[in-house]
Amino acid sequence: MDAAQNMAHEIQHNLESDDDQFLTFILAGEEYGVDILRVQEIKGWDSVTPIPNTPEYIRGVINLRGTIVPIIDLRRRFQLEAMEYGPMTVVIVLRVDNPDGGKSRVMGLVVDAVSDVYNVPEGAIKAAPDFGSVVDVNFVKGLATLEDVMVIILDIDRLLNADELSAVESISQ
Amino acid sequence: MSIDMEQFKVTFVEESLEGLDIMESVLLDMHPGAADAEAIDNIFRAAHSIKGGAATFGLGDIANFTHVVETLLDEVRNGDRDITQEAIVLFLSSVDCIREMLSADQNDEAIDQERIGEVKAGLDSMLGSDQDNETVLPESNAATSTDTQENGWEIIFKPFPGMLRTGNDVVRMFRELADLGDFTAVVDAESLPPLVDLDPEEACLSWHITLNGEIDKAQISEIFEWVEDDCELVITPLSASNTNVVNNNAIDNPVTDNPVEEATSVDLQAASTPSERRAEGERRQTARKTSSPESSSIRVGIDKIDDLINMVGELVITQSMLSQLGEDFDMGRVERLNDGLAELERNTRELQESVMRIRMLPISFAFNRFPRMVHDLSAKLDKKIELTMSGEQTELDKTVMEKIGDPLVHLVRNSIDHGIETPEARKAAGKSETGVVNLNAYHQGGNIIIEISDDGAGLNYEKILAKAIERGLVGANEELPEEKVYELLFEPGFSTADVVSDVSGRGVGMDVVKRNIMALGGGVDVKSVPGEGSTFTIRLPLTLAILDGQLVRVGNNTYIIPLVSIVESLLVDQKNVNEIAGKAEVYQLRADYLPIIRLYEVFGIEPDQRSLDDGLLVVVEGDGKKGGLLVDELLGQQQVVIKSLETNFRRVEGLSGATILGDGTVALIVDVAGVVRLSREDGRCPSEQVAAA
Amino acid sequence: MANILAVDDSASMRQMVAFTLKGAGHQVTEAADGQAALDVAKGQKFDLVLTDVNMPRMDGITLARELRSLPNFKFTPILMLTTEAGLNKKQEGKAAGATGWIVKPFNPEQLLATIKKVTG
Numbered sequence: 007m008d009a010a011q012n013m014a015h016e017i018q019h020n021l022e023s024d025d026d027q028f029l030t031f032i033l034a035g036e037e038y039g040v041d042i043l044r045v046q047e048i049k050g051w052d053s054v055t056p057i058p059n060t061p062e063y064i065r066g067v068i069n070l071r072g073t074i075v076p077i078i079d080l081r082r083r084f085q086l087e088a089m090e091y092g093p094m095t096v097v098i099v100l101r102v103d104n105p106d107g108g109k110s111r112v113m114g115l116v117v118d119a120v121s122d123v124y125n126v127p128e129g130a131i132k133a134a135p136d137f138g139s140v141v142d143v144n145f146v147k148g149l150a151t152l153e154d155v156m157v158i159i160l161d162i163d164r165l166l167n168a169d170e171l172s173a174v175e176s177i178s179q
Numbered sequence: 180m181s182i183d184m185e186q187f188k189v190t191f192v193e194e195s196l197e198g199l200d201i202m203e204s205v206l207l208d209m210h211p212g213a214a215d216a217e218a219i220d221n222i223f224r225a226a227h228s229i230k231g232g233a234a235t236f237g238l239g240d241i242a243n244f245t246h247v248v249e250t251l252l253d254e255v256r257n258g259d260r261d262i263t264q265e266a267i268v269l270f271l272s273s274v275d276c277i278r279e280m281l282s283a284d285q286n287d288e289a290i291d292q293e294r295i296g297e298v299k300a301g302l303d304s305m306l307g308s309d310q311d312n313e314t315v316l317p318e319s320n321a322a323t324s325t326d327t328q329e330n331g332w333e334i335i336f337k338p339f340p341g342m343l344r345t346g347n348d349v350v351r352m353f354r355e356l357a358d359l360g361d362f363t364a365v366v367d368a369e370s371l372p373p374l375v376d377l378d379p380e381e382a383c384l385s386w387h388i389t390l391n392g393e394i395d396k397a398q399i400s401e402i403f404e405w406v407e408d409d410c411e412l413v414i415t416p417l418s419a420s421n422t423n424v425v426n427n428n429a430i431d432n433p434v435t436d437n438p439v440e441e442a443t444s445v446d447l448q449a450a451s452t453p454s455e456r457r458a459e460g461e462r463r464q465t466a467r468k469t470s471s472p473e474s475s476s477i478r479v480g481i482d483k484i485d486d487l488i489n490m491v492g493e494l495v496i497t498q499s500m501l502s503q504l505g506e507d508f509d510m511g512r513v514e515r516l517n518d519g520l521a522e523l524e525r526n527t528r529e530l531q532e533s534v535m536r537i538r539m540l541p542i543s544f545a546f547n548r549f550p551r552m553v554h555d556l557s558a559k560l561d562k563k564i565e566l567t568m569s570g571e572q573t574e575l576d577k578t579v580m581e582k583i584g585d586p587l588v589h590l591v592r593n594s595i596d597h598g599i600e601t602p603e604a605r606k607a608a609g610k611s612e613t614g615v616v617n618l619n620a621y622h623q624g625g626n627i628i629i630e631i632s633d634d635g636a637g638l639n640y641e642k643i644l645a646k647a648i649e650r651g652l653v654g655a656n657e658e659l660p661e662e663k664v665y666e667l668l669f670e671p672g673f674s675t676a677d678v679v680s681d682v683s684g685r686g687v688g689m690d691v692v693k694r695n696i697m698a699l700g701g702g703v704d705v706k707s708v709p710g711e712g713s714t715f716t717i718r719l720p721l722t723l724a725i726l727d728g729q730l731v732r733v734g735n736n737t738y739i740i741p742l743v744s745i746v747e748s749l750l751v752d753q754k755n756v757n758e759i760a761g762k763a764e765v766y767q768l769r770a771d772y773l774p775i776i777r778l779y780e781v782f783g784i785e786p787d788q789r790s791l792d793d794g795l796l797v798v799v800e801g802d803g804k805k806g807g808l809l810v811d812e813l814l815g816q817q818q819v820v821i822k823s824l825e826t827n828f829r830r831v832e833g834l835s836g837a838t839i840l841g842d843g844t845v846a847l848i849v850d851v852a853g854v855v856r857l858s859r860e861d862g863r864c865p866s867e868q869v870a871a872a
Numbered sequence: 873m874a875n876i877l878a879v880d881d882s883a884s885m886r887q888m889v890a891f892t893l894k895g896a897g898h899q900v901t902e903a904a905d906g907q908a909a910l911d912v913a914k915g916q917k918f919d920l921v922l923t924d925v926n927m928p929r930m931d932g933i934t935l936a937r938e939l940r941s942l943p944n945f946k947f948t949p950i951l952m953l954t955t956e957a958g959l960n961k962k963q964e965g966k967a968a969g970a971t972g973w974i975v976k977p978f979n980p981e982q983l984l985a986t987i988k989k990v991t992g
Contacts, residue, residue, distance in 0.1 A: 075828075
């Protein structure tokens, strides 16, 4: 949990600047970034209650201070090799907005490890060509090269509002 | 009108709506001719308050409208007018109009001008005046006083002996006069009796006052307005000669001072009108939604609050006791610790019950709309219908009550429209001409039961079956037991009405009713006897937030089964297990065949054991369907707080929510009806399957 | 400032009057009808009574009459808050002992001005 705590401190420090800030994390060797303003907190990996009849990448739900929050496993989502979760494994708790309006939701992403927080100047994010990454291009906002590393900036709302995650099942008789 | 008024306006609207409810229920009970004086007084006062408040809080249209109603009611109150059926109907329509106007103001909506205009015209013509009503907020006009401004006035003021008894104070009046101009008064002590006979409470002095300045006579009269009947008052302009004084005396006779009085009262109000109207216009533009169909406030009896306060007090004591114990703890004090913890549990439980009770309101709030609705509908349909209600004091959660309103309306409309026959048909069937619709509510277990019954024609078995076959919901040659046929009513798109009346029967009703009730965690079913009537029964949980649950374990997972859904739990006896056509398994429990539902299959998890040998079966019932859930172990029973899965995730078939256990982990709450549905592949009930095998 | 008894069966009116008067530094006791006002009056002294006319249990005019029979209220100013501009009600009120009246609708400024006049 120390890694997570350090991360939290850094985020606090970086809040002053005007650039957009991104939290980056590692997943199967690639580095991904999410808008820091969406990050609610970072938790260690703990046990999860599985939900029946849901896609494999939805690991289940956890109790986040009294609220039920679903946990999405990005490795499984992007169909990467499964991994043993250990003390470095981290859950990034995000606020997900609904593009159709309506209330925002809170969801957790399981990732291999959190990397860093970067200030990204405007214009530094370039459109992503279909470069054959594991990630569906629809979920990618763009690419940025930050300190020599290529970071894939994710569109959180698109990624986590996909049908299986938000559709309310009709009550069939 | 300053912004401050807004806060009072909300209260005013609330109490006005209550007043309108009272008016409505009194009017509904009223019979033409024989008017109960107290009842009339009540509705007069309600209208009077609404008019007064509307005028005060800047709701001019409402004030004007209500004014006519009030005037008519005042006439009735004074015996100058009789209560006719026409009047009752007109008053009822007025209640609707005022309600609409109030709601339109609060929600910044448009009103049905035409309808309101119609009703107002009706009221006006009943009043017998079609000229413009006396406007409560008068058009601004210059307060033209009949007397011109003079340079000064001479006032002769002689109070009658009793004037002081009204609390009027000569010094006060003189002070006000002095504010207007240069004031001198000469006292006339002529009538002063000897000291011995002097009654200090009686006025026996008079004054001759000179007031210099450019002053309107109206201003002077205003100061004496309250006492004009209790004194002799002569006001003459100073510039006039003595001869004029004599003439003016005749004109200034206080008894006939009406024009001055009117000018005065206009004076008081005119000054405020232009600014009021401006402010009103602004206010309309910035009006925000202060009330919504599901209101966000609740009235709570003081007694419930006091209970809460007491309970919190006890909790604090227990906490401090435990805290003290903790400071200096050793194993010898374990028993005291246990006592403390038991006390804590008791306090918490009581506090919780107390808080839950705050959200509970008597169902009368939901039932109250029905007398009016039944009255209007039966008139519209030319049927005679009596509405009876029982159990109105049965309490349920406020939110549940708000959501059950529409389904209830639909079911009552259904009874009136399709259930109760016309008076002729009823007579022909040997029934009394007046049909009865009954609303009943009571508690049962953790639920509230609401019954809507009628003594009408009952459900038409053949017609429903025929329609179902036509819609393909039922096979052509299938024989269904009566209950099942009636249940078909709740299928989407089902309507047996030949002509779709605009009251109900559009075919979108019943299934939505059932869905809404199920969404609240409840259920609805119907019983009927052809020719005698039908009864719809709604079951609702008393509260949406808390559930009594049985914890069960399947493999590594803990699930909660709502206690209300559990019939019994038993150990599987293999000889009662039957397999049907290699597919479904059923358990024979006395006369019933229950489908065996392997929870681990439904939920896709690893159980301890897959065989039924010595398996544990929890017999459950949900939404009329029964089943036996196979679990690995029964854990304890406890009350759990229902947490929504949909807040951050979505609804999951088979689950009605989740909860957080004492150890902080999440346990899923089983939706029994959903699980039973999920496990049934061919949709037929087990007894059919057995029969078919 | 003044100690005022405000009587009206309409909660919104009471609140508005109380709020306005308290804002000007007066002390206000509220009552929802004549009977309640009378009960309060028997135990306290007031500088002024403001009362609506139409109220359940006991109306304003009866209240004025009852108050005048209490020694503490012989000369206390009693003002009727009335929408009835009709002459007869004012006469009745005066006959019952009321000091004067304030015609509804009134705005807070008018109320305060009248109060100031009467309580000095």
